[in-house]
Amino acid sequence: MYLFGDAELTDSELEVALPKLALIEETYGDRDFLILEIVAYLRSLGRYLEIGSSAAHWSETRKLTN
Template sequence: MQASEIPAFVDEIIQAGCDICAVGHDAYVLGDVEEMVDAEIELQRIDEAYGDRDFLKLEIVAYLRSLGRYLDVGSTATHWIESQKPN
């Protein structure tokens, strides 16, 4: 995977039904495990299409944070949508 593919990767993960979000400034999760069971085949396809992305973890996290899809460590929010600031 290349850094330029991060937006497409994130979009495909979301389209697969996973609620991807950053956790803090150095990690991200694909979403609820129960949701991912239904998307398992699609996630395998995405994983094969994009390949290794471990070295881009911080860039993926930064992109997710730029979209407002993040939870900060220690936050009382239970879902990333609660982290979004009102305009």
């Protein structure tokens, strides 16, 4: 199961979200073939971390490279 986004859910929020995520996965099926496209898109938005980077969050990437 993939979840893209910045999510810090409480236990009760997670309990509500999990069935919805399961329904999405059941409806749309396996999306592994999209991984490279997703990665390219996120990089184009500047939302990535370099391997070995000291950044803890994608938003720090630009700070380290500028």
